[in-house]
Amino acid sequence: MSKLELKHINTTVNAGTAEEKRILKDINLTLNDGDFVTLLGTNGAGKSTLLNIINGSLMPTSGQILLDGQDITNYSEVKRTKDIAQVFQDPKMGTAPRMTVAENLLLATKRGQRRGLHLRGLDQHLDFFKQETAQLPNGLSDRLHTFVGNLSGGQRQTLSFLMATIKRPKLLLLDEHTAALDPNTSHELSELTNDVVQKQHLTCIMITHQLKDALKYGNRTIILNSGRIVLDLKNPEKSQLTEDDLLQYFAN
Template sequence: MTLELKNITTVVNQGTPEEKTILHDLNLKLHDGDFVTLLGTNGAGKSTLLNVINGSLKPSTGQILLDETDITNLSEVKRAKAIAQVFQDPKMGTAPRMTVAENLLLATKRGQHRGLKLRGLERHMEEFTEKTAQLPNGLSERLNTFVGNLSGGQRQTLSFLMATIRQPKLLLLDEHTAALDPNTSKNLLELTNDVVTKKQITCIMITHQLRDALKYGNRTIVLNSGKIVLDAQGKEKRQLTEEKILEFFTN
């Protein structure tokens, strides 16, 4: 899988006094299996970049290629066949009035046409039990629990499993551990690293934690004012320190 962004500029509130350019002529190419940790100050354009990639926000100018196919004008729904995302808010990405198992069944049909009724739930229960048993938070014992009754950590772990249960071409993680307590956050980060590296999923993970950016992934990218000011990989990433990264946060 390759993802290429060519000369992406994103302007919001065009034609109004609040008009603002978020991304400035941005170029980025991801190769198969790249695990990118993405850093930047508030307003640097991190979430906007993910929204441009997932199709919820169309760039003002530029081109997006997925496996050399132009997806710039492809809808968010159609991109969902290849792109999965986990959000910062544990309440996003799951259906609270459906059970854990029903949510997982929906995830197996990501990007497909779905009817009004869920079919074949029972034949998937063994698979769902096996997959959730490998996760923290006791989800395997709560397959028949409504998601709205789960803790934030359980719900976010479920969101991650839903995003990866059918391996996507690209996984987007928008500060997916930020709303969790430190211990739950650590557990989910370790799970994320294990799944992404073992399955070699191409992934972009936004984080505010410099130590996590250094610890995880094979590339670290810093956005500043809508521009990529650091793209460290290989030896350069291994030699990065928190102090060096902070130098790229200043204008």
């Protein structure tokens, strides 16, 4: 089971200064096990801030965050990585460029574990890594010993996604993870994402600016506007939405 609950989340930045701004405004949200949410909103609506609150890189000004009933509001970002994985918009984030593909994957298999001085055991994982990457686009299975810094943006982002899911997380966060890619690679990674999320029954939030992707993927669509949830529809209501329906929520 993977259930996320956000209770009365408020986020204010630059408090007490002329630049003070309230970004998230009394957010109440529950994601049940297996919910695949596509998250839409204008620039500045609070989408990335919401993910940062969940992953622990930003603390809420007030409110409570529960994961499977456990209060994680005050957990550090590092402590939350045991259960929460994220793929960022920038393909350079989330991977170590001076390590090989296989070495990056080995790190991902140890997410949330205590680190110590011992043999890393890379060779015994190579067959598994070969098998996992063979199911992906971009030819990563032939580049296990290539330094990640030498990969294309699409290969690197595909690797980031595999690293985030190779050890099943309780919650997967995708912050426009296909936005920096060319259309064909973006489509391939979107289809891969949908396939993995469905097969692993992951609880997932995916930020996108593409209305067609918001309609195509997931069982639930949420729209943020000025820090508030203005739409939250699940199937079967979601399946009846059109792009025109979504556009009306972006009007000022």
